[in-house]
Amino acid sequence: MEHTKGNPVGWFEIYVDDMDRATKFYEAVLKTKLELMSDPTDQGVQMKSFPGNTEGYGTPGALVKMKDTKAGGSNVILYFMCEDCAVEESRVEAAGGKIYQAKMPIGEFGFCSIAADTEGNTIGLHSMK
DSSP: OOOOSSOOEEEEEEEOSOHHHHHHHHHHHHTOOOEEEOOTTSSSOEEEEESOOTTSSSOOEEEEEOTTOOSSTTOEEEEEEOSSHHHHHHHHTTTTOEEEEEEEEOGGGOEEEEEEOTTSOEEEEEEOO
């Protein structure tokens, strides 16, 4: 899918160790209200979303507290919107990257793949099919 208009980033996650502390920080700094989200995987993931939508200014995203995932380092993942994330995933290794998680279903939210770029940054690819 070519993006000739707007920002191709479709989702982001910022991993946290203390959800209350992180929520207070982002709400104070950004002067916004984060909303509690349901766990799309039913695996005990805590999520609070930032306001926004993919139709205009403000890419949606959430704070995430997940077992065995620590905050800091490179635990910020930007998800890039795709028509079918398997297509972009198939280009990762040829471009010098690495696949961490092949395309997988994430319930009503579609599908995602997780990869590393050539610099070691973790990125996500997201699609509804």
